[in-house]
Every structure is written in C-alpha cells, then in structure tokens.
Amino acid sequence: MTIAEITKHLVAWTPYLLTGFWWNIAVSLTAMVIGTVVGLLLAVMRDSSVWGAKSGGNVLTAAMHVAPTFVMLFYLTYMIPEQLEFFGLSVHVPVWLKASLAFGIAVAGFVSDNALVSIRHFAKGHVLEALLFLPSWTNYFLIIVMASSTASVIGVPEMVYRARTVIGAVDQIGFVFWAYLYVMIWFLVFSILLTVIMHLLRNRLMQRTNGLLGQDETDLGGIP
Amino acid sequence: MTVVPVANSLLRAAVIFGLVANSLFAAAPAVADDLDGIRERGRLVVGVKEDYAPFGFRNPEGTLVGYDVDIARAFAEAIGVPAELVPVTSANRLQKLRRGEIDVVVATMGDTRGRRELVHMVEPHYYGDGANVLLPPGSGISDWADLRGKTLCTIRGALWGRLAEERLLIDTIGFNTTRGTALALRVGHCVGWLYDEVNLLNELRSGEWEGYEVSLPTRFILPWAVAIRKEEAGSRLDSLLGDLLAQWHRDGFLQGLERRWDLPPSPYLKRARETWTERDETEQHVCRRDDAGRWPLSCREASLVTSEGRRDLSGLALLLLETTGLDASVLYDPTDRSIFLVGLGLTAALSIVTVVLSIVLGIVFGWLMHRRVLLVAPLLRVGCAVLRMTPPLLQLYIVFLGLGGVVLALGFTLDAFTVAACVLSLYAAAANAVAFCHASDVVANRKGVLRFRSSDIRAALALCFAALMGNCVNIVKATGMASTLALPELVSASTSIIADKGNDGIMMNLLLLAYFVLVILVIQAFRLVERRVTAS
Structure with missing residues (x-):
C-alpha cells in the first residue's frame, strides 16, 4: 500500500471514526456522572459520625478500588439482563450503559476519596482548596476516556470498535498498523487539549490561593 | 481461621445429604427387563423420524431409510428380531416411548438434562451436531x-x-x-x-x-442419543445398546454410515472414535465399563453426567447443579477445570512479569530522566507522555496486529504473551518513570546530589512508593486486556466456559473473585516490600 492510498482510506473513513469518538466521550461522561453521584454519597457517608455509614462507605470505596474495569465490563454485560422489569414496566438496558456503569464504579471510588478531602476543606472554610477537586476530576475524566476504548470488547461502537470495522472493509494487511495509529493520534490530540485546559484551570486556582498549595504534576496513573 | 472448620462441616453435611438422596433414588421399583419381552414379542419397535433427511426419511418407494434407520435395524439384528419402524416427531417421540408404544427412540434427539428427567439416554451418543457460521x-x-x-x-x-x-x-x-x-x-x-x-x-x-x-470451531455441541424408558436404566437392554454403540464408534461403523448417507464428516464422530479406541498401558480400552457397569467419566459428555453415585467434590458440584441449577462446571468437568486453571496461571504469570518489568524499567527510565541525559531524557519524556495519553488497548493492537503483520512478512510471529507483557509493562513503566523521576528530584534537592547507589535509590523509592503501587495495581487489573490478543488468560477462559455451559452467573463471580484475590495479594506483596524499603 502506498502512502497516498493509506491517506485516501483514512480521510474517507474519518467522519465514521469520529462519530465513534463521540461514543467514547458520551460513555465516559455518563460514567463520570454516575460515578460522581455515587462517590459523593460515599464521601458523605464516610464523613458522617454514624458508625455503620462510616465503615460501610469505607468498605464500598475499597471494593471499588479493587474491581478491575475490564473485568467489570464483562461482569455487568452478562449479569444485567437486556430487559429489566420494573413493576411490569420493561426497560431496555443498552450495552453502552453497561460500559458506563463499569467505568462508573472506578469513578465512584476515585470521587469518594477526593470529595472526602474537599468536604473537609470546605467545612474549615477553605473554599479554594476544596475547588482543587475540579482539576483532579477532569484528569480522571481523561483516564476514563482512555479506558472507554475497552468498551469495544463488549460491542460498543466507539472509535476502536469502528477502526476494526474500517480495517475489515479496506481488507489489506498493510493498512492495519496505520488505521490503529491514526485512531491513537486522535486520542493523543484529545488528551493534549484537555491537559492544556486543565493546566490553565489549575494555575488560576494556584494564583488565587497565593501559592499556598504545592505544585504537583497531573497524575495519570494508568486506567483503573 | 474459622473458615476451614465451617467449610468442612458444610462439606460433611452435603455429603450426608447426597448419600440420603442417593438411597432415596435407589429405592425405585426393581428394574424391568424388556430384552426377554422383545424377544418373546418377536420384534423391536423403534421410533424414527420420517421428515429429516438424511437421518430418517422416506425414499421414492415410500420406505423409511436414513442414518438413524440403519442404526435401528442394526440394533434389531443384534437382538435377533426384525425391526418395526414407527414414525415419530420431535413433539411426540418422548410420549410414545413413555407410554410403551415404542421400545427405543433413534430420532435425531439431542441429549439435554431436561430430557433426561423424562427418559433414559443410552451412552455413548451416536451422533453430535453443533452450531457454526457461514462466512x-x-x-x-x-x-x-x-x-x-x-x-x-x-x-x-x-x-x-x-x-x-x-x-x-x-x-x-x-x-x-x-x-x-x-x-x-x-x-x-x-x-x-x-x-x-x-x-x-x-x-x-x-x-x-x-x-x-x-x-470456526464448532460451538454448542449437542450430542444425539438413543433413548429408552427411564425404568430401564441399567437394564440388559441398556447395556446391550450401549455396548453396540461403543463397538460401532471403535470399528468405524458410524463413520461408515455417515459416508453412506453423504453427510459431511462430523467432527463429533471423529473425536468420539479417538476417545473410544484409546487404549491404556495394559492394551485394554480406556473406555470400558467398571464393575457397576458404568463408563469412565472421561469417556462421557461432562455436561450431561449426573451426581448419582459420586461422593467427591465433582459429585457435590453436580448435586448443586441438579438441585439449584447452579453450574460450577470447573469442579466436575475436567476440560473446564483445565481451561480455568491455565487461565489463572497465565494471568498470574502476566501480572508478575508486568509488575517486575514495569518497576525495573520505571526506575531506569526515571533515573535517566532525572539526570537529564542528553537526547535520551527528552526522548523518554515524550515517549512516556505518549504512552500515558493513549489507550493501552490501542497500544496492544498496534504492536500485535499492526507490527505483527510486518513481522509476519519477515517470517516471524509475535507471541501474544510476550506482546502483552511488553506493552503493558511499558505502559505502567511510563507512569512509574515519571513518579520515580519526581522522587529523585526531591531527594537530590535535599541531599545535593543523587547517586545511582542503593541507599539513594531506596530514598527515592520510599518517596514514590504509593504511586508505584497504585500504577502496578492498575496494570494487574488491566491484564484482562490480553484476552483481546486471543491469549487464553482468565477472562478468555471464563467467557469460553460460559459459551459452552451458559453458567454466566457462577463464572463471572468466580472471575471477579479471582481478580479480587490477585489484586489483594499484589497489595500485600507491596506492603511487605514497603516495610523493608522504609525500614532502612
């Protein structure tokens, strides 16, 4: 395959692939929403002085840290039926929602820990320190977008899944490498953009706190 | 540990329950023996299909013929009476048998646990079909x-x-x-x-x-069985038919019928012939009846074996299946067990290799970045950033499928385990390197300069230990991704057992449990090392 041929194919399939990227973002955002709500609840439980709530919140958070998202994808896909029955009402559970739930578990574990710190800052009146939760949250969103590519294994039509379809359609062995590399570049561009925005946000917070908070590198600790 | 005694007493209770259940079943009425009845009557009445070519159908003369019909006639010949063929359908074959209208059913009938509640399935099976895909x-x-x-x-x-x-x-x-x-x-x-x-x-x-x-490999293989009335389980008729079928697997009679009826060569019959012709070191058939007249477990369809007469762990698992429908097939099916154990071993090996490699590489890369080595350090910084800002799944695909194609053209193949270990290690090493580099900077600031010797490295390690542990735990959790490279690790093993047995509840919980244990073990190992690192 010549470079011209490869480029032609990649350009032709770009709209199709990018539609898949919206799926990555949609699945990840849904996971962030679910995880944040659950995580905040857990943080409130852990911050309360009620004994049962406190230990319950701790145990649940620990379990969420241990559960691997890749395994949870399969777990939820097999364990949640496609049609859920509620009081005679039948609700369809799409596969992308199961993926969001799987990633949401990791998000909840993360939010539970970080929101707890913020809640305590807030209680002491340190509003700006509490707001530092936002850049970490965005950072975690980035991690979940990277993880969302694994939703392809349960059939969510996101970008990596579509890359396989494109490779099947073009059907040339030399094209496989370039197709995956091209998709990877889109992920990279997205990451860089988001990281830059995150730094700006963080720096503004730093200035507001007069450098009270130590500068620490944004941490991408690998997908959960 | 209080778990062990509790588990032991549970086990004992279950065994006693199994014994009682067995004696209840054994109290059934004395086995009726139809073989004499059939000889007296002077004919063997067999139910066969008349609308399922080439197994049971009518030829232009109106005679019933086919693969199943030939088997029915051969049974009658062995008993020494003529066969009387009665057309049956899928809907009425079991009722006709149970009512005594026919003696034997040979009518393209798949053997399932549900049907075993109603009739007795003669073993071995005489044919097997499964699903495949036309691509x-x-x-x-x-x-x-x-x-x-x-x-x-x-x-x-x-x-x-x-x-x-x-x-x-x-x-x-x-x-x-x-x-x-x-x-x-x-x-x-x-x-x-x-x-x-x-x-x-x-x-x-x-x-x-x-x-x-x-x-594709055949999926959902459903063996077809000859059925007789449930009361005749273990009767002379049962053993005669079973012995004949075993003999026909051995001498190739069934594969001959397959050719005669122009059926495509069935993988099931081929495998069955291998099983039934295998001999042990005493030159006897491996598949021969024991003193109680039963075939060895390894010769039977594991998915259809019952708990009857079995008092070990697999008997308990089967009893669980029969009473609750929970199918812990890894406990009674040797195939499933070995698939699962291989998966567990591969996942554990992949975890260990990845953790060790990611820490070693992380320290080396982090050190080079910390020392700002000319050309190497900036290159590493960019490399680490790219690795951390792209999905590891894509990294796996690019190396295994993308580069795999190039390497294949050169006459080499990439091994899935090696690729998974390298890619996942590098991915985690990138995060480890950044953490170690930071820690080294901090220690160097404190001490003036950081040398590549054990005490300085230890100081830096102690500082970034939590980060390294977090990264390593995450990479162990991500080892399941190797399943996308067709590596038969734990996730692949579990999904392929589910594909055959449909026991998704048990297998998914077992998979999750295995990962929980694995992750907790990794965390414990890190805590152990942490104590030694921070002690000095």
Whole structure:
C-alpha cells in the first residue's frame, strides 16, 4: 500500500471514526456522572459520625478500588439482563450503559476519596482548596476516556470498535498498523487539549490561593 | 481461621445429604427387563423420524431409510428380531416411548438434562451436531470472539440464536425460512449465517457459495442419543445398546454410515472414535465399563453426567447443579477445570512479569530522566507522555496486529504473551518513570546530589512508593486486556466456559473473585516490600 492510498482510506473513513469518538466521550461522561453521584454519597457517608455509614462507605470505596474495569465490563454485560422489569414496566438496558456503569464504579471510588478531602476543606472554610477537586476530576475524566476504548470488547461502537470495522472493509494487511495509529493520534490530540485546559484551570486556582498549595504534576496513573 | 472448620462441616453435611438422596433414588421399583419381552414379542419397535433427511426419511418407494434407520435395524439384528419402524416427531417421540408404544427412540434427539428427567439416554451418543457460521469471503473473522457485537442471520426460533446472544454476546436477526436467511446474508444484512453445522456444510457443497467458508470451531455441541424408558436404566437392554454403540464408534461403523448417507464428516464422530479406541498401558480400552457397569467419566459428555453415585467434590458440584441449577462446571468437568486453571496461571504469570518489568524499567527510565541525559531524557519524556495519553488497548493492537503483520512478512510471529507483557509493562513503566523521576528530584534537592547507589535509590523509592503501587495495581487489573490478543488468560477462559455451559452467573463471580484475590495479594506483596524499603 502506498502512502497516498493509506491517506485516501483514512480521510474517507474519518467522519465514521469520529462519530465513534463521540461514543467514547458520551460513555465516559455518563460514567463520570454516575460515578460522581455515587462517590459523593460515599464521601458523605464516610464523613458522617454514624458508625455503620462510616465503615460501610469505607468498605464500598475499597471494593471499588479493587474491581478491575475490564473485568467489570464483562461482569455487568452478562449479569444485567437486556430487559429489566420494573413493576411490569420493561426497560431496555443498552450495552453502552453497561460500559458506563463499569467505568462508573472506578469513578465512584476515585470521587469518594477526593470529595472526602474537599468536604473537609470546605467545612474549615477553605473554599479554594476544596475547588482543587475540579482539576483532579477532569484528569480522571481523561483516564476514563482512555479506558472507554475497552468498551469495544463488549460491542460498543466507539472509535476502536469502528477502526476494526474500517480495517475489515479496506481488507489489506498493510493498512492495519496505520488505521490503529491514526485512531491513537486522535486520542493523543484529545488528551493534549484537555491537559492544556486543565493546566490553565489549575494555575488560576494556584494564583488565587497565593501559592499556598504545592505544585504537583497531573497524575495519570494508568486506567483503573 | 474459622473458615476451614465451617467449610468442612458444610462439606460433611452435603455429603450426608447426597448419600440420603442417593438411597432415596435407589429405592425405585426393581428394574424391568424388556430384552426377554422383545424377544418373546418377536420384534423391536423403534421410533424414527420420517421428515429429516438424511437421518430418517422416506425414499421414492415410500420406505423409511436414513442414518438413524440403519442404526435401528442394526440394533434389531443384534437382538435377533426384525425391526418395526414407527414414525415419530420431535413433539411426540418422548410420549410414545413413555407410554410403551415404542421400545427405543433413534430420532435425531439431542441429549439435554431436561430430557433426561423424562427418559433414559443410552451412552455413548451416536451422533453430535453443533452450531457454526457461514462466512463470506475475506470476512477477517477467525474466532467466535471476533463476532462479539456483530450481527448474524439465523432461522427464527433456532436454539443457536438465543445461545449466541446470551453466551457469546452476538446479535442475531431471525428469518422465517432457509432461503430468506441465505438471501439476507448475500445482501449483507449480517456478517454471517449461524446454523446447524451439518446443514451449513451441506449448503457449501451445493456450489452456490463460491469463496464462502465454515471455518470456526464448532460451538454448542449437542450430542444425539438413543433413548429408552427411564425404568430401564441399567437394564440388559441398556447395556446391550450401549455396548453396540461403543463397538460401532471403535470399528468405524458410524463413520461408515455417515459416508453412506453423504453427510459431511462430523467432527463429533471423529473425536468420539479417538476417545473410544484409546487404549491404556495394559492394551485394554480406556473406555470400558467398571464393575457397576458404568463408563469412565472421561469417556462421557461432562455436561450431561449426573451426581448419582459420586461422593467427591465433582459429585457435590453436580448435586448443586441438579438441585439449584447452579453450574460450577470447573469442579466436575475436567476440560473446564483445565481451561480455568491455565487461565489463572497465565494471568498470574502476566501480572508478575508486568509488575517486575514495569518497576525495573520505571526506575531506569526515571533515573535517566532525572539526570537529564542528553537526547535520551527528552526522548523518554515524550515517549512516556505518549504512552500515558493513549489507550493501552490501542497500544496492544498496534504492536500485535499492526507490527505483527510486518513481522509476519519477515517470517516471524509475535507471541501474544510476550506482546502483552511488553506493552503493558511499558505502559505502567511510563507512569512509574515519571513518579520515580519526581522522587529523585526531591531527594537530590535535599541531599545535593543523587547517586545511582542503593541507599539513594531506596530514598527515592520510599518517596514514590504509593504511586508505584497504585500504577502496578492498575496494570494487574488491566491484564484482562490480553484476552483481546486471543491469549487464553482468565477472562478468555471464563467467557469460553460460559459459551459452552451458559453458567454466566457462577463464572463471572468466580472471575471477579479471582481478580479480587490477585489484586489483594499484589497489595500485600507491596506492603511487605514497603516495610523493608522504609525500614532502612
């Protein structure tokens, strides 16, 4: 395959692939929403002085840290039926929602820990320190977008899944490498953009706190 | 530890329960022996199909013929009486047998646990069919896992459609007729046609499907059985028919019938012949009846064996299956057990290699970055950033599938385990390197300069220990991704057992439990090391 041929194919399939990227973002955002709500609840439980709530919140958070998202994808896909029955009402559970739930578990574990710190800052009146939760949250969103590519294994039509379809359609062995590399570049561009925005946000917070908070590198600790 | 005594007493209680249950069943009325009755009557009455070519159908003269019919006649000949053939349907064959209208059923009947509640299935089985997929030329599909999330055409109401959706996460669309399904595949409504393997192979031979192929391993194999009344289990008729079938597997009679009726060579019969002709070191058949007249477990279909008369762990697992429907097949089915244990071993090995390699590489890269080594350090910084800002799944694909193609052209193949270990290690090493580099900077600031010697390295390690542990735990959790490279690790093992047994509840919980234990062990190992690092 010549470079011209490869480029032609990649350009032709770009709209199709990018539609898949919206799926990555949609699945990840849904996971962030679910995880944040659950995580905040857990943080409130852990911050309360009620004994049962406190230990319950701790145990649940620990379990969420241990559960691997890749395994949870399969777990939820097999364990949640496609049609859920509620009081005679039948609700369809799409596969992308199961993926969001799987990633949401990791998000909840993360939010539970970080929101707890913020809640305590807030209680002491340190509003700006509490707001530092936002850049970490965005950072975690980035991690979940990277993880969302694994939703392809349960059939969510996101970008990596579509890359396989494109490779099947073009059907040339030399094209496989370039197709995956091209998709990877889109992920990279997205990451860089988001990281830059995150730094700006963080720096503004730093200035507001007069450098009270130590500068620490944004941490991408690998997908959960 | 209080768990062990509790588990022991549970085990004992279950064994006693099993013994009681067994004696209850044994109290059934004395076994009726039909063999004399059949000889007195002077004929063997066999139920066969009349509408299922080439197994049981009518030839132009109106005579019942076919693969099943030949078996029915051979049974009668061995007993020494003529056969009387009675046409049956799938709907009435079991009732006719239970009412005593026929002695034996040989009518394309799949052996299932449900049917075993009603009649006795003679073992060994006489034929077996499963599902396969007719794929268009150049589909690029080489495994059932490639079909996940894709759509297959199937015939409405066929068993396979439901199994594929539930167990393999494949979408199906059902059509009413064979022709309709074939047309839907041709115009591209689906990526393949899911159907009985025998029928698909027949379609291929029709010449209408140039370039198409049926190349996946057979799935959902359903063995076909000869059935007699439930009361006759263990009777002389039962052992006679069973011995005949075993003999026919050994001498190739069944495969001869297959050729005679122009059936495509069935993988099931081929495998059965290998099983039944195998001999042990004393030159006796491995598959021979024990003193109680039973075939060895390894010669039977593990998915259909019952707990009756078995008092070990596998007997308990079978009893659990029979009483609650929970199918812990890894406990009683040797195939499933070895698939699962191999998966567990591979995942554990991959975890260990990845953790060790990611820490070693992380320290080396982090050190080089900290020392700002000319050219190397900036290159590493960019490399680490790229690795951390792209999905590891894509990194796996690029190396295994992308570079794999290039390497293949040079005459090499990439091994899935090596690729997974290298890619996942590098991915985690990138995060470890950044953490170690930071820690080194901090220690160097404090001490003036950091040397590459054990005390300085230890100081830096102690500082970034939590980060390294977090990264390593995450990479252990991500080892399941190696399943996408067709490595038979724990996730692949679990999904492939589910595909055959449909025991998704048990297997998924077992998989999750295994990962919980693995992650907790890794965390414990790190805590142990942490104590030694921070102690000095």
